[in-house]
Amino acid sequence: MSATAFMPTVTTGTVERQAVRAGRKPGRRTDEIIAASKLSEGIYELVIRDPYVARTAQPAQFVNLYPADATMALPRPFGVAKVEGDDVTLIYQVVGAGTAEFSLLQAGDVIDVLGPLGKPFDTTKPANYVLVGGGLGVPPLLYAAQKLSERNDGSEVTSVFGYRDVRFADDLVAPYADHAHSIVNAQGNVVDLLNDIEGELNNASQPPVILSCGPTPMMKAVAAWASKRGIPAQLSLEARMGCGYGACVACVVDTPNGRLKVCKDGPVFTTEELGWEV
Amino acid sequence: MTDTTNERAAAMNEHVERDEQAKPMNVLEPHEWRHKTIVAGREWKNPVGTASGTFQLDACGDYYDVSQMGAICTKGVSPIPWEGNPSPRTAEGPSSMVNAVGLQNPGVDHYLEDELPRLKKLGAMVITNVAGHSDEDYAEVVAKLADSEADMLEINVSCPNVSHGGMSVGTDPMVLSRLITHLRKLTSKPMIVKLSPNVTDIVQIAHAAVDAGADALSLINTLVGMRIDINTGQPIIANRTGGVSGPAIFPIALSFVWRVRQAIPDIPIIGIGGIDSGEKALEYLYAGANAVEVGAAALFDPTAPMRVARELDDLLDSRPELAAKLAKGQTW
Numbered sequence: 001m002s003a004t005a006f007m008p009t010v011t012t013g014t015v016e017r018q019a020v021r022a023g024r025k026p027g028r029r030t031d032e033i034i035a036a037s038k039l040s041e042g043i044y045e046l047v048i049r050d051p052y053v054a055r056t057a058q059p060a061q062f063v064n065l066y067p068a069d070a071t072m073a074l075p076r077p078f079g080v081a082k083v084e085g086d087d088v089t090l091i092y093q094v095v096g097a098g099t100a101e102f103s104l105l106q107a108g109d110v111i112d113v114l115g116p117l118g119k120p121f122d123t124t125k126p127a128n129y130v131l132v133g134g135g136l137g138v139p140p141l142l143y144a145a146q147k148l149s150e151r152n153d154g155s156e157v158t159s160v161f162g163y164r165d166v167r168f169a170d171d172l173v174a175p176y177a178d179h180a181h182s183i184v185n186a187q188g189n190v191v192d193l194l195n196d197i198e199g200e201l202n203n204a205s206q207p208p209v210i211l212s213c214g215p216t217p218m219m220k221a222v223a224a225w226a227s228k229r230g231i232p233a234q235l236s237l238e239a240r241m242g243c244g245y246g247a248c249v250a251c252v253v254d255t256p257n258g259r260l261k262v263c264k265d266g267p268v269f270t271t272e273e274l275g276w277e278v
Numbered sequence: 279m280t281d282t283t284n285e286r287a288a289a290m291n292e293h294v295e296r297d298e299q300a301k302p303m304n305v306l307e308p309h310e311w312r313h314k315t316i317v318a319g320r321e322w323k324n325p326v327g328t329a330s331g332t333f334q335l336d337a338c339g340d341y342y343d344v345s346q347m348g349a350i351c352t353k354g355v356s357p358i359p360w361e362g363n364p365s366p367r368t369a370e371g372p373s374s375m376v377n378a379v380g381l382q383n384p385g386v387d388h389y390l391e392d393e394l395p396r397l398k399k400l401g402a403m404v405i406t407n408v409a410g411h412s413d414e415d416y417a418e419v420v421a422k423l424a425d426s427e428a429d430m431l432e433i434n435v436s437c438p439n440v441s442h443g444g445m446s447v448g449t450d451p452m453v454l455s456r457l458i459t460h461l462r463k464l465t466s467k468p469m470i471v472k473l474s475p476n477v478t479d480i481v482q483i484a485h486a487a488v489d490a491g492a493d494a495l496s497l498i499n500t501l502v503g504m505r506i507d508i509n510t511g512q513p514i515i516a517n518r519t520g521g522v523s524g525p526a527i528f529p530i531a532l533s534f535v536w537r538v539r540q541a542i543p544d545i546p547i548i549g550i551g552g553i554d555s556g557e558k559a560l561e562y563l564y565a566g567a568n569a570v571e572v573g574a575a576a577l578f579d580p581t582a583p584m585r586v587a588r589e590l591d592d593l594l595d596s597r598p599e600l601a602a603k604l605a606k607g608q609t610w
Contacts, residue, residue, distance in 0.1 A: 021307070074368075075578065239365070240514075243337075246337030247337040248332060249367075254364075254365075
């Protein structure tokens with residue numbers, strides 16, 4: 001544990017056992033870092049060992065990471081990108097001092113964690129799940145692809161990823177996707193890509209269900225595209241969060257049913273829940 | 279077994295025992311509280327509560343048993359549902375956060391049907407935080423809570439993030455006195471007045487609240503603050519300014535408690551501001567607080583309030599005079 005940590009935290013196994021015994025969710029805990037690498041300029045991958053997250057996380061759920069520099073008190077939330085055994089992969093972009101600190105972490109270091117948090121995608125029905133991601137909204141969809149690919153109910157996975165420039169996740173989704181498409185900003189956006197593959201979606205054996213994560217303007221455009229065609233869409237929102245677990249009520253989104261908490265009522269909402277239909 | 283394996287086993291056992299000792303306390307296990315406190319006639323099983331605005335039963339109740347806290351202070355409850363401020367509502371500061379939630383809540387009728395009965399069923403000691411935009415708003419909430427199961431009321435005259443009511447009441451001794459005098463007639467429940475640090479003389483405000491009939495004071499609410507995005511030149515928070523909480527405000531809040539205690543020896547005080555450990559809670563008790571509340575720390579670790587309570591229980595073992603004073607509800 002870092003000497004500057006603002007509160008004493010304990011290792012993941014201990015916290016989980018204590019919580020399970022008390023019938024509670026495990027609180028903040030300290031995880032070991034298994035691997036850390038750079039995927040492209042400014043984009044990093046972190047693998048943490050957290051058996052609880054690995055066992056329980058569902059696609060679109062996220063974990064809070066806490067900087068070791070305790071003057072940065074607020075958690076940084078990241079969607080789970082992959083689970084392998086007890087290890088959980090997170091992919092993030094360096095956007096400020098907190099993520100800059102994370103980018104210096106190495107295997108063998110430790111980091112404080114809370115989660116998994118938030119409401120996952122609803123993937124109960126067999127469908128052609130069309131994963132529409134933009135930028136750093138792509139990583140949570142990688143986990144959706146991983147989980148969906150493990151099913152034997154006829155569900156298919158179609159990825160539609162939009163990148164600023166480097167296609168950092170195409171190789172990562174390839175093992176799980178039945179149909180993989182991507183586009184970079186210079187070529188167009190994900191809605192252009194959806195238009196291009198509309199025929200493919202119509203010819204698929206399963207009806208399409210869109211699962212989307214990315215910048216809000218992108219997801220509004222995706223929701224509009226989907227609602228015009230009667231395609232159900234679930235949008236996983238990004239927000240400036242406080243606590244990340246529903247206590248502070250800082251990360252709200254305006255909906256026809258009032259202001260809802262992105263971290264706890266979401267991050268996943270349907271087009272209709274957000275009032276984003278055309 | 280050979281001697282060697284015996285020795286090895288003994289060494290391993292010793293190792294395990296050392297590990298057990300080194301293990302941090304399990305804050306979730308059942309605990310016999312040894313050091314209670316009394317605030318305005320109400321007995322808390324320990325001197326640590328949750329601070330208003332940082333507790334939601336549906337979120338926090340997943341992580342610990344709410345009945346084990348000294349008290350649960352709810353989010354502000356208003357006469358009708360309030361939608362709060364637009365997003366973004368929060369920003370980070372050095373060892374702190376700035377928030378401008380604006381008291382979003384589903385209103386007192388919903389509170390009386392939903393959160394309060396659930397908290398009481400779980401066995402919590404409940405402080406209901408009362409919010410309003412006007413004297414009439416506060417009066418309506420207090421009147422509706424007068425016959426409720428709420429154990430104590432906390433009048434929020436110090437929220438910096440609402441346009442009317444809140445801090446505008448708690449920074450003017452005349453306005454505050456008029457409000458508390460009015461509310462006093464509406465309830466026999468212990469009434470705590472939560473004070474704002476955004477004043478020139480906290481003692482004057484504290485006197486006004488006590489003279490008008492407050493049974494206890496809680497302090498401090500957040501300090502007004504803001505952050506600016508240097509890429510846009512605009513404030514990060516939609517409300518522009520917000521309230522600062524977290525470890526950064528600890529020494530400031532502590533001095534407010536100390537000053538009010540020096541000026542008013544016989545009013546129960548709940549100390550709030552930057553508490554994230556039993557040690558910091560203890561500083562508040564030495565400054566003159568009868569109890570404390572944990573706020574922002576709970577947003578950085580859901581189990582922080584329980585941990586602070588357990589750490590304080592241990593620290594009070596070796597401070598029998600202070601513990602005895604708290605147990606008797608003695609103020610100073």
